[in-house]
Amino acid sequence: MKAGVLALQGDVEEHREAFRRAAEELGVSLEVVYVKRPAQLKEVDVLVIPGGESTTIGLLARRAGLLEPLRDAVKSGLPTLGTCAGAVLMSSDVVDAVVGRTDQPLLGVLEAAVVRNAFGRQRESFEADLQLED
Template identity: 45%
Template sequence: MSKIQIGILAVQGDVTENFLATMASMSELGIDGTVVQVKTIEQISELDGLIIPGGESTVIGQMSLVNGGLKKIKEKIESGMPVFGICAGMIFLSKNSKDKVVGKVEQPLLDVLDVKIERNSFGRQKDSFEAKISMEPVGISSFNGVFIRAPSVSETGSDVEILAKFNEKIVAVKQGNILATAFHPELTRDISLHKSFVKLVDNLN
C-alpha cells in the first residue's frame, strides 16, 4: 500500500488548523502519509484526499476559478477522490446555494454535492454559537459544534445521507466520497471527524 497524501485547499480561510488536525489524525491512526497545503492544479492532481476549509465561500470559489483549480478539484472528486468540506467548503461543494437575507448570489460552486444550501442560516456573527451535536451514523455520539456564521442544508438529493441535525436544520451530510459539515471541527481539540475522513481516504487507497 502506498503512502496517502491529503491536501488542504490553501486559497483562503483556516488552512493551518485543518493541516494540524489532519496531521494529528494520521499519527493517532498510525497511517503513513503526508499532509500538504495545495493551491495549484499540479498540487491538486497528486492528492488522494482533499479538505476544503472554512473561510468565505465567495472568495474560495472565485480564486479557485482563476487558476483552474476549481475544474481540477471537480474532476478529481468525480473520479472518486474523497473530499471534506467545512462551512465555506460545504457551500463550495454544493449544487445550489442562496443567502438567508440577500437571496441568490452569483458564486462559483463545484456542483458535486446534491444539496441546497442556505448561507448564514443561523444569522450573523453575534448569533454564532457552540452546541453539542451528535453524529451517530459515523459513530460520534457527542461533538462540540462550533458554528460561525454557519450555513445549513435546506434540501438533500436521494443519495445524500444526513449525519447530523441541529434542531430541525441539517448540519452534516455524506454523499459517497463527499463529507461536509456546517460547523468547524478544526477549531476544537476533538479530531474524531478528521480521523474518520483520513480513514475514508486510507480505505480507498
C-alpha cells in the same frame, strides 16, 4: 498516503494540523500538502476544502484555474471533505438568507442546497451592542 488541503483562504492551517494529529493518533504515515495549483490535485489521495468564506474561496479557485480541475477531480472519485465554506462550495445550489440566490462559483459535486448563515454576507455576520466603561 498524501492528504491535500485546499490552501486558498480560510482554516487551512487548522485542517493541516487536524490531519497531522489524526494520523499520529491512528499510527499511520500521512503527508499533508497544501493544494494551490491544478497539477497538485493529481498528487493527493484525499482532499479537504476548509471553512472560510465560500464566495472568496470560489473566486480565488476560479482565478487560480482550480475550479474546473477541482470539480473534475471530485467527480472522478477523489475523496473530498468540505467543512463549512468548503461544503458550501461543494454544493449544487446556494441561497443567501438576506439577498436570496447567489451567483458565487460552486463545484456542484454535492447534490444539496445550502442556505448561508442567517446574517447574510461576512460583513454582516456579527452585530452586538456594547456598553463601554471609562
